[in-house]
Amino acid sequence: xxxAPSTPAIAPPPLATLRTVLRMQRGEQAKFAYAACAMFMSAxxxxxxxxxxxxxxxxxxxxxxxxxxxxxxxxxxxxxADAVRNELxxxxxxxxxxxxxxxxxxxxKSRLAMxxxxxxxxxxxxQMYDHVQxxxxxxxxxxxxxxxxQRCSSDIETARNFFGNQAPxxxxxxxxxxIPLPIMAMLDWRMxxxxxxxxxxxxxxxxVQFRRMGPSFGRKETTxxxxxxxxxxxxxGIRTVRAFGRGAFEKQRFEQSSGAYRDADxxxxxxxxxxxxxxxxxxxxxxxxVVGLGASFLANGSLELGAYFYFxxxxxxxIWPVRMLGRMVVESGKALAAIARLxxxxxxxxxxxxxxxxxxxxxxADNSRGMHVVFSKVCFAYPGGxxxxxxxxxxxxxxxxxxxxxxxxxxxxxxxxLLLRFMEPASGAITIDGETLANIPRASIRQRAGVVLQQPxxxxxxxxxxxxxxxxxxxxxxxxxxxxxxxxxxxxxxxGFPEGYETVVGEKGLTLSGGQRQRVAIARAxxxxxxxxxxxxxxxxxxxxxxxxxxxxxxEQTARPTRIIVAHRLSAVVDADLILVIDGGRITQRGTxxxxxxxxxxxxxxxxxxxxxxxxxLKSEVAT
Numbered sequence: 001x002x003x004a005p006s007t008p009a010i011a012p013p014p015l016a017t018l019r020t021v022l023r024m025q026r027g028e029q030a031k032f033a034y035a036a037c038a039m040f041m042s043a044x045x046x047x048x049x050x051x052x053x054x055x056x057x058x059x060x061x062x063x064x065x066x067x068x069x070x071x072x073x074x075x076x077x078x079x080x081a082d083a084v085r086n087e088l089x090x091x092x093x094x095x096x097x098x099x100x101x102x103x104x105x106x107x108x109k110s111r112l113a114m115x116x117x118x119x120x121x122x123x124x125x126x127q128m129y130d131h132v133q134x135x136x137x138x139x140x141x142x143x144x145x146x147x148x149x150q151r152c153s154s155d156i157e158t159a160r161n162f163f164g165n166q167a168p169x170x171x172x173x174x175x176x177x178x179i180p181l182p183i184m185a186m187l188d189w190r191m192x193x194x195x196x197x198x199x200x201x202x203x204x205x206x207x208v209q210f211r212r213m214g215p216s217f218g219r220k221e222t223t224x225x226x227x228x229x230x231x232x233x234x235x236x237g238i239r240t241v242r243a244f245g246r247g248a249f250e251k252q253r254f255e256q257s258s259g260a261y262r263d264a265d266x267x268x269x270x271x272x273x274x275x276x277x278x279x280x281x282x283x284x285x286x287x288x289x290v291v292g293l294g295a296s297f298l299a300n301g302s303l304e305l306g307a308y309f310y311f312x313x314x315x316x317x318x319i320w321p322v323r324m325l326g327r328m329v330v331e332s333g334k335a336l337a338a339i340a341r342l343x344x345x346x347x348x349x350x351x352x353x354x355x356x357x358x359x360x361x362x363x364x365a366d367n368s369r370g371m372h373v374v375f376s377k378v379c380f381a382y383p384g385g386x387x388x389x390x391x392x393x394x395x396x397x398x399x400x401x402x403x404x405x406x407x408x409x410x411x412x413x414x415x416x417x418l419l420l421r422f423m424e425p426a427s428g429a430i431t432i433d434g435e436t437l438a439n440i441p442r443a444s445i446r447q448r449a450g451v452v453l454q455q456p457x458x459x460x461x462x463x464x465x466x467x468x469x470x471x472x473x474x475x476x477x478x479x480x481x482x483x484x485x486x487x488x489x490x491x492x493x494x495x496g497f498p499e500g501y502e503t504v505v506g507e508k509g510l511t512l513s514g515g516q517r518q519r520v521a522i523a524r525a526x527x528x529x530x531x532x533x534x535x536x537x538x539x540x541x542x543x544x545x546x547x548x549x550x551x552x553x554x555x556e557q558t559a560r561p562t563r564i565i566v567a568h569r570l571s572a573v574v575d576a577d578l579i580l581v582i583d584g585g586r587i588t589q590r591g592t593x594x595x596x597x598x599x600x601x602x603x604x605x606x607x608x609x610x611x612x613x614x615x616x617x618l619k620s621e622v623a624t
Contacts, residue, residue: 016340016343017336017339017340017343020339020340020342020343021336021339024120024124024159024163024339025116025120025163028116028119028120031112031113031115031116032112032113032116034108034112035108035109035112035113035116035168036168036171038105038106038108038109038112039105039106039109039168039171039172039175040105040175040179041101041102041104041105041108042101042102042103042104042105042106042109042172043102043105043172043175043176043179044179045098045099045101045102045105046098046099046102046176046317047179047180047183047314047317048098049095049098049099049102050309050310050313050314050317051070051074051183051310052074052078052091052094052095052098053091053095053306053309054071054074054187054306054307054309054310055070055071055072055074055075055078055306056075056084056091056306057304057305057306057309058071058304058305058306058307059071059072059075059081059084059306060075060081060084060085061305061306062304062305062306068186068187068304068307069186070183070186070187071304071306077094078090078091078094109168109172110168113163113164113165113167113168114164114165116163116164117160117161117162117163117164117165118160118164120159120160120163121156121157121159121160121163124156124159124342125152125156127346128151128152128156128342128345128346129152131345131346131348131350132148132152132345134350134351135348135350135351136349136350136351136422136423137417137422137423138423139348139349143345144225144226144229144232144233145229145232145233145236146225146226146227146228146229146230146231146232146233147225147226147228147229148345149228149232150221150224150225150228150229151225151341151342151345154224154338155221155338155339155341155342156338156342158334158335158338159335159338159339159342161335162332162335162336162338162339166328166331166332166335167332169324169325169328170325170328170329170332172321173321173322173324173325173328174325176317176318176321176322177196177199177318177321177322177325180314180317180318181196183310183314184310184311184314187307187310187311188297188303188307188311190293190297191290191293191294191297191303191307191308191311194289194290194293194294195286195289195290195311195314195315197286197289198282198283198285198286198289198319199286199319199322201282202279202282202283202322202323203322203325205275205278205279205282206275206279206325206329207329209271209274209275210329210333212271213268213271213272213333216264216267216268216271216333217268217333217334217336217337218337218340219264219267220261220264220265220268220334220337221334221337221338221341222264223257223260223261223263223264224261225341226257226260226261227254227257227258227260227261230253230254230257231254234250234254275327276327279323279327280323282323283319283320283322283323286315286319287315287316287319290311290312290315291312294308294311294312295308351421351442369398369399369531369560370398370399370400370531370532370560370561370562370563371398371432371433371448371531371532371561371562372396372397372398372431372432372433372434372562373395373396373402373419373430373431373432373532373562373564374394374395374396374429374430374431375392375393375394375415375428375429375430376393376428376429376430376431377391377392377393377427377428377429378391378392378393378418378425378427378428378429378430379391379392379425379426379427379428380411380414380418380423380425380426381426387426387585388411388414388585389411389414389415389418389425389585389586390584390585390586391428391586391587392411392415392428392586392587393428393587394578394580394587394590396562396564396578397562397577398433398560398562399560399561399562400562400563400577400578401562401563401564401565401575401576401577401578402562402563402564402565402576402577402578402579402580403564403565403566403567403572403573403576403578403579403580404564404565404566404567404579404580404582405566405567405568405570405573405579405580405581405582405603405606406581406582406583406588406602407583408568410582410583410584410585411582411584411585412536412566412582413536413566415582416451416534416536416564416566418430419437419445419449419532419534419564420442420445420446420449420451420534421437421440421442421445421446424438432445448530448531448532449530449531449532449533449534450470450524450525450526450528450530450532450533450534450561451525451534451536452518452521452522452524452525452533452534452535452536452538453521453536453537453538454518454536454537454538454540454541456509456517456518456520456521456538457508457509458505458508458509458512458517458520458521459505459509460504460505460506460507460508460509461504461505462501462502462503462504462505463494463497463500463501463502463503463504463505463520464481464501464502466505466509466520466524467481467484467485467501467520467523467524467527468481468524468527469524470524470525470527470528471527471528480527480529481501481523481527483526484523484524484526484527485520485523486553487522487523487526487550487553487554487557488519488520488522488523488526488550488553489519489542489546489549489550489553490516490519490520490522490523493516493519513541514541515541515542515543515546517541518538518539518540518541518542519542519546519550521538522535522538522550529559529561530561531561531562532561532562532563532564533554533561533562533563533564534563534564534566535563535564535565535566535567535572536566537566537567537568539551539567539569539572540567540568540569544571547569547571547572548571551572551575555575569610570593570603570606570607570610571610573593574593575593576592576593577592578590578591578592579591579592579593579596579603581596581601581602581603583602588601588602589601589602589603
């Protein structure tokens with residue numbers, strides 16, 4: 001099992017990331033604006049609380065000597081100096097009321113911001129899931145499934161935390177710094193300057209650390225995604241791992257990806273350790289400056305006791321939020337890396353169809369007849385590679401059967417993928433009922449086709465739910481369900497299960513045998529009554545007797561969908577109306593079974609080999 005391809009650490013341009021952030025919060029701006037107002041109200045009331053004891057110290061305790069106008073205004077708002085002296089409950093009540101209003105602001109901020117963040121996360125999850133559903137198959141083959149899971153879950157949760165916690169806290173820290181500045185300047189401009197002297201240094205240090213931590217957050221997200229992809233791949237192929245005794249190898253491979261994640265995380269926390277230690281030192285230094293300088297001014301009589309108390313209180317109130325501002329800004333690097341990873345997927349081009357209104361205006365499909373399929377000089381090549389298909393041309397009338405045979409890797413399944421518009425041809429034309437395939441919406445062509453792959457996927461649900469997975473109507477009649485399962489030779493097998501059609505199959509249907517899974521998939525395709533039935537080596541896991549029974553039942557169907565059968569076992573294609581032998585991406589032979597067995601070529605060689613093997617097996621069975 002191969003490891004997930006590595007992804008470079010994401011370091012998106014700041015403006016591009018900012019545009020993504022603004023786009024994600026579209027429709028929630030009003031809620032965030034209300035949350036900002038609530039934060040402003042909370043911070044303002046919070047800083048008014050220490051003004052009350054400050055005014056009491058200056059007016060009541062010191063008899064108003066050298067008291068500031070702000071202190072006098074505060075005492076007047078409470079009821080005057082005499083009232084405060086006689087009724088000390090007044091300032092206590094005012095302080096409690098201010099604290100209550102501040103608490104209400106915090107509650108409103110949290111409720112509004114977190115509510116908006118939850119809605120953004122829900123919208124982004126839905127958008128990501130819808131976008132992934134419409135990504136081209138080539139893109140999904142390129143991106144490991146574990147990485148997609150990481151982006152659709154962990155990265156969205158990180159973005160939610162950013163919108164609900166980190167961004168509001170950044171704004172709150174800024175408000176906690178700015179709001180008290182006018183009040184401090186009114187009390188004493190010297191102490192106001194001294195109280196913020198370390199703040200610019202802290203902010204500059206935070207900016208430097210943010211630039212250093214941004215790539216580290218990206219590497220952490222990438223290594224975590226790689227580790228998740230490793231686990232997902234291992235669990236998906238656990239039977240293969242055990243069958244080939246690769247447990248020790250897979251354990252070592254996981255240890256490598258886990259070690260890479262540990263190293264990325266350890267580097268990040270080393271940077272955090274530097275940041276916390278230096279920022280704490282700056283915070284304590286700022287407090288020491290205020291305590292020392294304020295005590296000096298207080299000793300020489302140039303600073304009132306109440307003002308000194310206010311500066312001591314306020315510096316403690318805003319210096320730690322400023323320190324937390326650094327933390328929020330630094331940790332927002334992780335969120336921005338996650339948002340960039342989300343945007344990276346959302347910028348991947350999707351399969352775009354015609355306008356939905358135009359599709360609704362199209363006449364309803366007549367499922368009683370098949371499709372007329374025409375390939376005209378179709379070529380296909382993967383980017384940077386040689387042609388996988390070269391000059392493929394055929395005309396398949398409605399209701400007829402086309403068989404594609406040839407060695408593995410010849411291009412048979414690529415023809416199917418082009419027909420279903422999983423990929424687009426490099427040149428040539430494909431038409432369905434006379435209409436160019438490129439003009440038919442992908443959803444339309446796929447809804448009218450029933451496809452059975454060699455390794456069919458079944459949901460971990462009841463068999464009935466799996467059989468109805470391709471039905472667009474509300475439900476299928478039990479009679480139609482039984483007809484489909486009988487045609488696929490699986491009806492009696494299902495009835496033999498203890499719970500019949502309500503039997504729950506394991507993940508990917510692994511509680512069923514390979515042949516049972518293929519027959520359930522055939523029945524699922526038939527229940528949808530398709531106009532085009534594609535069997536891509538879909539009978540490889542069933543025995544020859546069951547294969548004959550299924551093909552005979554398909555020929556006896558009342559509805560005659562156009563059929564395309566890809567097969568390595570030629571007994572499945574002997575009744576096809578047209579057989580194409582594909583070798584090296586080109587059609588080397590075409591005709592019916594009778595015609596091809598009468599002319600030299602690959603088909604006759606394969607038929608002779610398979611016939612001899614079947615005769616030998618039959619003789620061995622008789623002898624036994």
